[in-house]
Amino acid sequence: MSLLVVGTVAFDAIETPFGKTDKILGGAATYISLAASYFTKNINLVSVVGEDFPAANIEMLQKHNVNTDGLQVLKGQKTFFWAGKYHNDMNTRDTITTELNVLETFNPVVPEAYQDCEFLMLGNLMPKVQQQVLSQLKSRPKLIVLDTMNFWMDIAMPELMETLKQIDVLTINDSEARQLSGEYSLVKAAQKILAMGPKYLIIKKGEHGALLFNKEQVFFAPALPLEDVFDPTGAGDSFAGGFIGYIAATKDISFENMKRAIIFGSATASFCVEKFGTENLVGLTQEEVDARVQEFVDLVQFDIALV
């Protein structure tokens, strides 16, 4: 049984107040897979790159227990490329360049060996492509998590709404939750979105943490207060990867276990933002991850004795 990760593998060029990069490894599925690799060993990747994509990157993913048989390498084509610049508050950014390249015609193919998929993480992609993956699976995974963004709400809302009916957990940020629901209050937004199909909703609030809702319960996890956020790129995907990786490792999809998964996801995301791109997600030790999770426990734990 395995974790299937579907999403972009890309090149990013990033500028923050702390510096800038040339084309470096990026993409939602890259961050998700690397983050999940600290919790579970059997990760299958479905994505697409061009022939400009270095073999060393593929080998690095494989060293993190990521099976890349489902990573299409298209001859004569170029890898998806995004360039962006963050503002001083690090919460907002401008897109400088988006070159879809191989993504323009991406036709995901789930290899036969991936059909044992028990947990599925659909990273941010065109909703139609996310549905193509769902339709190729012969049996329904135990848990389907989907990430999406405001862009698809703007241009592909009907397809997105159709996809939402087929999934278990939706992860979006606070402004996307407001856009999708038409409600400013996140509590009201959550109930409207849960009525669209997902059984669970995770609202990511960046430096302000994350909320987990089902129809009856709510859980909140903070982000770790860091001395500096160096580069927020991939934070949401690292969060999702840590979340689904922990779920896949524990095979427990209860609300109680999702709370723990959110803490592990938050811990993984906190590593991601400390350096540029995926740099800090490569080669973490189990001790480093455990120590970071303990920081979260220390950050929020208290004993109440009612007076």
Next chain:
Amino acid sequence: MSLLVVGTVAFDAIETPFGKTDKILGGAATYISLAASYFTKNINLVSVVGEDFPAANIEMLQKHNVNTDGLQVLKGQKTFFWAGKYHNDMNTRDTITTELNVLETFNPVVPEAYQDCEFLMLGNLMPKVQQQVLSQLKSRPKLIVLDTMNFWMDIAMPELMETLKQIDVLTINDSEARQLSGEYSLVKAAQKILAMGPKYLIIKKGEHGALLFNKEQVFFAPALPLEDVFDPTGAGDSFAGGFIGYIAATKDISFENMKRAIIFGSATASFCVEKFGTENLVGLTQEEVDARVQEFVDLVQFDIALV
């Protein structure tokens, strides 16, 4: 032994997206005293109002165990009045009117019967006035908590810096912490501010919760996700009142107990914002407060089992 609360008692006229009020009861010391009254019984108030201040308001405070012997009622003068309008996001507001009235010449007098002060909450006031209170106390309280705002950083920074050397806990919001320290990162801001004098710093982030720092530790408490925030006026003061009220009730000024106090403060603030002004802070039952605190426990508690 008692809790001494110093701050404004005022009239507010408030407009939010949900409605508007005529002149209603407001003021930092009002919110602080009412909030504290759910935890501790021996509350002494030092403040000033004009002869336009209704006796019914004073009686209401007294019913909440607030001793008003230190509340000066100035003949022929008018009570401090503030009018403001909140924007749609409820996080920002415009001041429409500020009439200082009795505050212009406020000379705080600590009655002899208040000298048993064990815990002191200095609500937001001119730093010079806060110092006048400190100088009247014959023995130093066990814990001195001070609230201030950006306005005093703009026009009375030397006096504020002097006052910060004399206190134990400073409560400010995130933008004020950034202004006071010159650091964007709240972690760096906290360390700079703690070097200015306070042993503890509470950074209030409104709907995003609150952080408690000392030089070695950090604790985070969320705000309760509410269906609607009706009126944010007084939220920070209710938070401070719940915090100091719980500390006064338990007489424990350890970091561990301050964590609990922050949860009680957050719970009290969550009541405050559900209605206009002080309306929801009058006549709460112990059961309601306890149930609200339990909501906070449920919101953030998790058990981590490292995989």
